[in-house]
Amino acid sequence: DAMVIQNPRYQVTQFGKPVTLSCSQTLNHNVMYWYQQKSSQAPKLLFHYYDKDFNNEADTPDNFQSRRPNTSFCFLDIRSPGLGDAAMYLCATRGDRGGGTGNEQFFGPGTRLTVL
Amino acid sequence: AQSVTQLGSHVSVSEGALVLLRCNYSSSVPPYLFWYVQYPNQGLQLLLKYTSAATLVKGINGFEAEFKKSETSFHLTKPSAHMSDAAEYFCAVSDQSFNKFYFGSGTKLNVKP
Numbered sequence: 001d002a003m004v005i006q007n008p009r010y011q012v013t014q015f016g017k018p019v020t021l022s023c024s025q026t027l028n029h030n031v032m033y034w035y036q037q038k039s040s041q042a043p044k045l046l047f048h049y050y051d052k053d054f055n056n057e058a059d060t061p062d063n064f065q066s067r068r069p070n071t072s073f074c075f076l077d078i079r080s081p082g083l084g085d086a087a088m089y090l091c092a093t094r095g096d097r098g099g100g101t102g103n104e105q106f107f108g109p110g111t112r113l114t115v116l
Numbered sequence: 117a118q119s120v121t122q123l124g125s126h127v128s129v130s131e132g133a134l135v136l137l138r139c140n141y142s143s144s145v146p147p148y149l150f151w152y153v154q155y156p157n158q159g160l161q162l163l164l165k166y167t168s169a170a171t172l173v174k175g176i177n178g179f180e181a182e183f184k185k186s187e188t189s190f191h192l193t194k195p196s197a198h199m200s201d202a203a204e205y206f207c208a209v210s211d212q213s214f215n216k217f218y219f220g221s222g223t224k225l226n227v228k229p
Contacts, residue, residue, distance in 0.1 A: 004159070006159075009157075033217075040125075041221060042206060042222055043160070045217065048216075088157075092159075092160075103148060103165070103214045104150075104162055105162070105217060106162075107152075107161070109158050110157070110158065
């Protein structure tokens with residue numbers, strides 16, 4: 001089945017130690033998103049790629065970076081994780097086909113990040 | 117600017133009872149509205165969406181929602197709750213680009229036997 005895969009599902013890192021979360025998709029979607037979801041809160045958009053074009057949200061901290069080496073993969077790099085960065089990180093994809101079609105996001109299962 | 121408000125962070129119903137989860141939106145452009153369900157430690161799954169076609173939208177698992185422009189609402193309903201419906205539900209709004217989605221704070225649904 002076509003899907004969005006996130007690895008690892010659970011990640012533990014130390015305060016200040018860089019960490020990378022990965023997302024891959026077999027849907028061949030051109031748009032990929034990263035969300036941060038803290039406990040009992042709404043998912044918050046960090047950034048998205050439209051094809052190769054990177055779009056950062058204005059309030060996303062500089063500590064968060066992203067890479068998309070090809071259509072299938074997207075990475076979230078947290079350069080110096082703080083305790084406040086502990087959260088679930090959700091990757092989503094969307095296949096934009098123009099004209100208002102392809103308006104549905106498909107989510108991965110998420111990676112839960114713990115910062116010690 | 118677009119935003120979504122979900123009234124009631126927790127809703128509890130008995131099995132077999134009506135489920136009503138409330139969502140009100142704010143949008144300066146015609147909105148596109150979505151309901152997602154999230155089970156513990158899982159990603160979000162789309163239940164249904166409104167994209168300017170029929171105002172009454174039917175989704176998966178027996179859920180439906182009605183877009184009411186005059187009330188700026190998109191409430192989610194299900195006639196008869198099932199134990200498996202216990203989860204967290206998020207309402208979201210997007211503009212016509214669909215490049216940004218804004219989520220409400222979520223409503224946790226508890227279903228009592």
